[in-house]
Amino acid sequence: MGQTNRTIPANGPKTLKEAYQDFFTVGAAVSAHWIDEAAPTLLAHFDTVTCENEMKYNGIHPHSFDRPVFTPGKKPELPPFANKEPFLHPSLVTNFAPADKIYRFAIENGLGVRGHTLVWHGSYPMGAFEQLTPEELRENLEEHFRLLAERYPACFSWDVVNEAIDDRPGGYLRDTVFRQKLGENYLPELYAMARRHFPKQELVCNDYNEFLPEKREKILRLLHTLKEYGVVDTIGCQCHINAHQSAKELEDARRSLDLYAKTGLKIHITEMDVNCLEWGNPTAPLPADIEEKCASVYDSMFRLFREYREAIENVTLWGVSDKYSWLQSFHNDARQPNFPLLFDKNYQPKEALLRVIQF
């Protein structure tokens, strides 16, 4: 099943950024692999970019060593260190070229850059950090922050510790190597460290499933703590949502934006996409009206975003065209092709884009 591309009508705004110029900036996650082919669409429609993976720890410091096989729920088995030095000093192992490519493209073309992300349990030398002492890990992260601050000073915000909340019922903070080594107060500590290195940038607390009531309560609790320390400016709502969104889910999104706005912090929608496959059933054929469903979810969500324009500063899509999206390969199974973004695989506008820019 494909998607029908659409022609942007002659009356009204011609581009996404034009439609939202009085509301918030609009952004897209990009990869160094395909930024060149996406450039015309990026420049026409978007104000900001986010590196999909290039500024993450493993993107900037691609250590090669025998990693343990990661089995969810089990502690990684640690390979012995052949040489500890590079893990003590991340400046010894760097690959800035892919992030530089995106950063330079943005700066040369007047686009803003969201920094993503300083610390994440999904991107660090697994098996190595586990062998550092707390002090060694602190020094390592401090050096990592310093390197990014020096190299990418124009980023207007940084996601500090990505996805720190535990999803399990009753749980609060995710059990990560950072928490284990640095202690229960590790989040205020790392945000304060970020504040020292990025005094002019907005510091963002970014997470997923942020509209689910139980998760939202935990996020609000964390934001409250970080606010007491004065080390957070912005809430990052990833907004990975589904085309099969229910009325209750939409209502939860509204209630969440309302509560987040009431914290007085700014809001960034950081990774929006609309998965057209059913969760847990990615091989099921897509229903005939999937394009309409997806467009309608985009429409409802952007209406909400417009309502909360006072709090929302930036809305970023997690990709540009359906050709490249993590949702095409997630789980790496025999899934159906997915259509989660605003432009089709040939960078042509989709119905979802038209609905979002015509209001």
Ligand code: GLA
């Ligand atoms: C998380 C991360 C992103 C990206 C997406 C999916 O949401 O924050 O950087 O990796 O998963 O790819």
